[in-house]
Amino acid sequence: MLFNILNVISTWAIPFLLLAVPLYGFIKKIPVYETFVEGAAEGFSTAVKIIPFLVGMMVAISVFRASGAMDYLTTALNPLTAKIGAPAEILPLAMMRPLSGSGVLGLATELMRIYGPDSFIGRLASVMQGTTDTTFFVLTVYFGAVGIKKYKYSLATGLTADITGFLAAVYICNVLFR
Amino acid sequence: MLNVVWLILLASGIIVAAINGNIDLVTEAALGAAKGAVEVCFDLVGIMALWLGIMKIAEQGGLVQGLARLMKPLMVRLFPDVPSEHPAMGAIILNLSANMLGLGNAATPFGMKAMQELQKLNNGSDEASAAMCTFLALNTSCITLIPATIIGVRVSFASANPTEIVGACIFATAIAMTIAVSLDYWFRTRSRFKGTR
Numbered sequence: 001m002l003f004n005i006l007n008v009i010s011t012w013a014i015p016f017l018l019l020a021v022p023l024y025g026f027i028k029k030i031p032v033y034e035t036f037v038e039g040a041a042e043g044f045s046t047a048v049k050i051i052p053f054l055v056g057m058m059v060a061i062s063v064f065r066a067s068g069a070m071d072y073l074t075t076a077l078n079p080l081t082a083k084i085g086a087p088a089e090i091l092p093l094a095m096m097r098p099l100s101g102s103g104v105l106g107l108a109t110e111l112m113r114i115y116g117p118d119s120f121i122g123r124l125a126s127v128m129q130g131t132t133d134t135t136f137f138v139l140t141v142y143f144g145a146v147g148i149k150k151y152k153y154s155l156a157t158g159l160t161a162d163i164t165g166f167l168a169a170v171y172i173c174n175v176l177f178r
Numbered sequence: 179m180l181n182v183v184w185l186i187l188l189a190s191g192i193i194v195a196a197i198n199g200n201i202d203l204v205t206e207a208a209l210g211a212a213k214g215a216v217e218v219c220f221d222l223v224g225i226m227a228l229w230l231g232i233m234k235i236a237e238q239g240g241l242v243q244g245l246a247r248l249m250k251p252l253m254v255r256l257f258p259d260v261p262s263e264h265p266a267m268g269a270i271i272l273n274l275s276a277n278m279l280g281l282g283n284a285a286t287p288f289g290m291k292a293m294q295e296l297q298k299l300n301n302g303s304d305e306a307s308a309a310m311c312t313f314l315a316l317n318t319s320c321i322t323l324i325p326a327t328i329i330g331v332r333v334s335f336a337s338a339n340p341t342e343i344v345g346a347c348i349f350a351t352a353i354a355m356t357i358a359v360s361l362d363y364w365f366r367t368r369s370r371f372k373g374t375r
């Protein structure tokens with residue numbers, strides 16, 4: 001039931017917007033196509049502006065991951081997270097959460113393939129994938145688009161939210177699914 | 179802080195690879211990621227253009243402003259430095275709505291538009307404004323009511339109940355968001371005191 005409702009919303013949301021907004025504009029007597037093109041013209045310059053920021057961040061994150069440094073950090077943190085009821089298998093996912101969106105999805109998919117989507121690990125991985133956004137990607141892209149180089153305290157805020165999200169996900173899964 | 183984090187990510191990676199004798203992995207990862215970053219940006223171009231075009235129509239028709247007026251009581255509290263009728267408000271609301279619906283590809287263009295509008299109030303500075311920090315605190319911790327991607331993965335592995343995790347996701351994100359907004363508020367008021375001294 002819930003699945004059907006969510007499924008309908010997520011398949012219809014974009015077609016609905018693509019119909020409703022131009023239709024509304026037309027009723028308001030706006031030259032809809034010309035206005036669309038005018039807005040769309042900004043797409044290229046904005047996307048190109050973020051390239052240097054994204055290259056810098058993705059290179060650092062990629063080196064950190066590929067070298068195995070992230071695995072060491074995960075192993076070091078393991079005794080700590082075992083105490084709060086998080087299985088060791090889930091930790092790489094938690095480390096990846098702020099760094100890479102596609103990385104998290106890959107790891108979550110892998111865990112569900114091995115342990116099954118209805119296992120405790122599978123459920124916890126699902127909740128963590130659905131909780132908080134990729135802090136580094138968001139900050140890099142959004143600040144990059146306007147040329148901001150000093151992020152002030154926003155990295156600290158974002159990472160604290162990631163840690164909180166992880167702890168809350170572990171807690172709620174232990175309550176609901178254990 | 180970012181300078182230090184960036185350097186730690188790079189340096190620790192290179193040192194670990196050197197100790198383990200896999201230094202060639204570093205070269206491969208660095209060059210691959212540099213190429214990948216540009217691909218990500220070019221994938222964004224079309225999607226950006228599409229949503230910015232749609233948004234322009236919504237703006238000209240007054241739809242965005244209407245939405246902003248509706249959310250005004252909340253928005254003026256979250257963003258005291260932004261005039262309540264400013265276009266940034268509408269873009270922020272569109273971004274957060276798209277995030278909540280799990281429309282990631284629409285959220286990014288709206289978010290960048292919001293940042294551009296906020297930058298207009300920032301006097302061309304290269305330092306983040308308080309409003310930007312609040313917006314990104316909301317954005318990175320934003321509630322996703324429909325985590326469509328992960329539900330899809332669960333369906334593909336034949337889960338007995340693919341959506342059973344939605345409630346737990348909402349709970350966890352709600353807590354993360356509360357902490358993010360509170361912490362941002364604390365940082366913001368603290369830096370304001372420093373500024374007036």
